[in-house]
Structure formats: C-alpha cells, structure tokens
Amino acid sequence: xxxxxFVSGRNIPDIDPFLNIWHWQxxxxxxxxxxxxxxxxxxxxxxxxxxxxxMPATMKWAPIIAPIILVLGLFFLFLDxxxxxxxxxxxxxxxxxxxxxxxxxxxxxxxxxxMVWVGSYMKEMFPWWDWKFKVLNLFESWAIKNRSNIAWVMxxxxxILGIYTGILLSAFNARPLWNNSILGPLFLVSGxxxxxxxxxxxxxxxxERTLMSRIxxxxxxxELFFIFHMIMGFRAGSAVQIAAAxxxxxxxxxxxxxxxxxxxxxxxxxxxETLELRGFKVPVIIPAILILFGGLMFxxxxxxxxxxxxxxx
Amino acid sequence: xRYAMAIDTRKCVGCSDCVVACQTENDVPIGFxxxxxxxxxxxxxxxxxxxxxxxxxxxxxxxxxxxxxxxGASHIEDGGIVLVTKSKCIGCGxxxxxxxxxxxxxxxxxxxxxxxxxxxxxxxxxxxxxxxVCPTKCMYFGDLDDENxxxxxxxxNRKFKALAPEAGTQPHIYYLV
Numbered sequence: 001x002x003x004x005x006f007v008s009g010r011n012i013p014d015i016d017p018f019l020n021i022w023h024w025q026x027x028x029x030x031x032x033x034x035x036x037x038x039x040x041x042x043x044x045x046x047x048x049x050x051x052x053x054x055m056p057a058t059m060k061w062a063p064i065i066a067p068i069i070l071v072l073g074l075f076f077l078f079l080d081x082x083x084x085x086x087x088x089x090x091x092x093x094x095x096x097x098x099x100x101x102x103x104x105x106x107x108x109x110x111x112x113x114x115m116v117w118v119g120s121y122m123k124e125m126f127p128w129w130d131w132k133f134k135v136l137n138l139f140e141s142w143a144i145k146n147r148s149n150i151a152w153v154m155x156x157x158x159x160i161l162g163i164y165t166g167i168l169l170s171a172f173n174a175r176p177l178w179n180n181s182i183l184g185p186l187f188l189v190s191g192x193x194x195x196x197x198x199x200x201x202x203x204x205x206x207x208e209r210t211l212m213s214r215i216x217x218x219x220x221x222x223e224l225f226f227i228f229h230m231i232m233g234f235r236a237g238s239a240v241q242i243a244a245a246x247x248x249x250x251x252x253x254x255x256x257x258x259x260x261x262x263x264x265x266x267x268x269x270x271x272x273e274t275l276e277l278r279g280f281k282v283p284v285i286i287p288a289i290l291i292l293f294g295g296l297m298f299x300x301x302x303x304x305x306x307x308x309x310x311x312x313x
Numbered sequence: 314x315r316y317a318m319a320i321d322t323r324k325c326v327g328c329s330d331c332v333v334a335c336q337t338e339n340d341v342p343i344g345f346x347x348x349x350x351x352x353x354x355x356x357x358x359x360x361x362x363x364x365x366x367x368x369x370x371x372x373x374x375x376x377x378x379x380x381x382x383x384x385g386a387s388h389i390e391d392g393g394i395v396l397v398t399k400s401k402c403i404g405c406g407x408x409x410x411x412x413x414x415x416x417x418x419x420x421x422x423x424x425x426x427x428x429x430x431x432x433x434x435x436x437x438x439x440x441x442x443x444x445x446v447c448p449t450k451c452m453y454f455g456d457l458d459d460e461n462x463x464x465x466x467x468x469x470n471r472k473f474k475a476l477a478p479e480a481g482t483q484p485h486i487y488y489l490v
Contacts, residue, residue, distance in 0.1 A: 003352075003353070003354045004352070004353045005351065005352050006348045006349055006351055006352075007327045007329060007349065007350040007351065007365065008327075008329035008332040008346070008347075008350040009329075010346055010349040011344070012344070012345055012346070012418045013344070014419065015409065015415055015418055016415075019409070019410070019415065020421065021406040021409045022406055022410070027385045028321050045328070049472055050431060054456030080405065080406070081403050081404045081405055082405075082406070082419050082423045082424075083402050083403050083404030083422075083424045084404070084423070086400065086401070086402065086403045086404075086405075086423075086424075087403050088402050089384040089386070089401050089402075090384055090403060093383075093384055094383050094385060095382070095385060096383075097380045098380065098382055098383045098407070099381070099414060100381065100383040100405060100407050101383035104383060120447070162349060169443035171380075171381060171411075172381065172407075172410050172411045173377060173411075173413070173481060174377060174410065174411050174412055174413035174480060208410070213464055234344070238479070307410070310413065311413040311477040311479070311480050312416070313476045313477045
C-alpha cells in the first residue's frame, strides 16, 4: 500500500487534487480552429485542382464561416487568459519551441487571409455587394487575379493550423495522455473531417456532396485508425501511459469516449455516408451534425482527461 | 554557477516551517503555496516506511515550462534559477500544464507564480527563506559547480534521488534517502 498526502495542507484552486487549469474555452477553441482549418484546406485544395465551377459550396459558401469561427476562437482563447491586459506580449516574440507561440502567429496570418478569400468571392455570392472604396475594389481585383497563389498559402497554413491544435497538447510531456506524436495528425484529420461536414451541410450540388462524402469517409477511417493506434501505443508504453489509456479503457471516460466520440461521432456517420453513397436516401444533415458533435466531444474529453494524467512519484 | 538544493528526508519532521517561511518571505497569497510538504507511506504495520519531502520547483535544466512559454516570460536566470517575468506573462496556463511537479500556480492577480529559490536573498549571499528557517537543518542550498559547497559535499557523501527524472527535466532538488 502506498499513500501520499500533503502534510502542509495544499489545496490550490484548479490545481489540487486534479489539474483543471484549462476550462471549456480551450476545447472549443481547438474545435473551431480545426473546423476552420478543414474548410480553408478544401477551399484551397480544390482551387489548385481547378474545380472552382463544380464546387461552389467548398469555394465560396463554406469559407464564409471560417473567419467568423476563427475570430470567435481567438475570443475564447482571450477569455482563457488570466493576465488579459498583457495578451499583446504574444505578438512581441516568436518562440519556435513553444507551439502556443507559433500557433498564435499562424492564427494571425490565416484569419486575415481567410477574410481576403471570402472578400474575393463577395460579388459572386452577393451581386448587390459594393466595396464602396476604390482601394478595396483594387484589392479585390488583385485577390481574384492571385487566387491560386492565395490558395497555395492557405492550404499550407490550414495544415499547420490543424496540426497545431493537436501539437499544442502533445508538446506537454508532463501530461502523458497528450504526450504522443499521433495527436497532431489525429487532430488534423478530425479537423478536416469536421470541415468536410460543414461543406456537406452547406452544399446543394449532388457532385460536390458525393465527392465530399467520399473524402469524409476516408478521413473517418484514418481517424479511427489513429485512435486505435494511439491507444495501442499507450497500452504498450510506460506506467504513466498505461494509466493514461486506462481512463478510456475501463476508466471514468470509457463511456463518453467510446459512445459519443467513436460510435456516434465516427462509426455511425460513416455507416450513414456509406449507405448514402450506395444510393439510399439519407438526409445529409444527420451524418454531418454527428461528425461535428463527435469532433467537439473528442476535444472536450481530450482536454479534460489529459489534465488528470500526470507523473507518479 | 548552478544552484541546487538537497533535502534530507531522514531528518525532516514535516513541521511545514519551510512552507510558512516562504509564504511570509514572498507574500504568497492565502490559499496558495510555492513549496509544500508531502508524506509518503509505504507498507503496513509493523513494516511501515514514511518519507517526508519538502517539495517545490525543481529549477530544471531542461525546463518544459520555459520551452512552452509563448512570450518568454518564463526564463532561466544565471545560476539555473527558473523565473517568471510578471509583465510578460499572459496567464495562458501552458507552463502550469507542462510542469510534472505541479510547482506553478495562477496568482490571483493573473500572472503565474512559483518558487524563485529566493533569488533576492541568494543574490545578497543569504540562503533561501525555507532553508534558513528549517529547525532540523535538513535542507542544504548552494552551488553545484563549486565542489566545496555545502550541497556538493552532502551529495558526494549520501545516497540521493530526484523526483520524476524520467520526465526528462533534469531536476535540481535532491532528496537524501
């Protein structure tokens, strides 16, 4: 029997007995960042593949959401800060060792870029739109002319943004549940899948929906593989990693994780999408909403469970 | 210069004087602490082993808190002391997440606070407050690079351990066992 107590009395808020320093703001921000990364990635990718005409929702309508949720995500990130008036210190340095630092810079680049992207399509989407100022009109024609260049930058930044949401967590070696190299790719794939779900919700074209359903199905399969791979890695790891995995395998997060994330968020929408692709009538809103819900749950569970895991000594 | 601390777990009685001294010296707000005492009990009667440890920031060589800080507020001072610059800290909590020793906390004023090895005293040639008040004299502080310092001498002559070295942090609080 081994027992450990604080003789001197220690009960620091949000730290004892379990770390809970990051509340709801962080998982929501990671989620919104992932969704935006997915939307912008597909917008850029299909521009580079020359499919502007066939995929109006991917190009124009879904990206409207990206800058809105990015700004919202940044706002939640700001809410999480405890020394708020000093937030600008983030933008006085660039620290490559700190994922939060380069993540903040990437957000500072991709948020305005996504606004430029949406701006370049404003007149196509809303014929009555008027920029009012000559400078903005000039800027618009520049953006339209350079759309493929912007798409290149956007694809790269979207991948960095998507993978950063996972690396932000995986860089903490003191939290064994987060500290695994698959978490970055896993969050990236999950973000892209949720981005594809938004496009599915917005799209009205049969061709676009079929294509995005196929892509989403592939992403779900990869995500499932990564999740199993992650848990296998933990089970074959050191004592702290085994303890981390046990939260999901028999521990307090077992049901929430396997039912809400894996079953309802991945397996069930994958089944529905397969049925739809086979020609059955399935309202697209169901798998899309389930994927969006599963992605959110996944981030909440990972952030909360990860903070509980720690080194034992 | 490499400051370190050695704490004799066999002499410590767990009186928590170090904790109170620190709170007084550094104006630690009520309900928070920069150092604390843990008691680990192994075995069951009649074969019981108790270990008392006065714990604090390990002032690691490879400090995850300094690495993950997005603004550079967490940094390493001369002598290996890990400090937080209040006016640079945004209170994001990354360093609190990164510490395997839970040695940092969010100060009610917003910034992150932690043990400073009483750098203001050490620079004047004094010992940290916790070491200075210890009634059993079970704590040793000094420069590891100086072979004749109190801490180097005791580490040469006694068996010791550090906490969670497997976290890869290279901690510098040594527990004599």
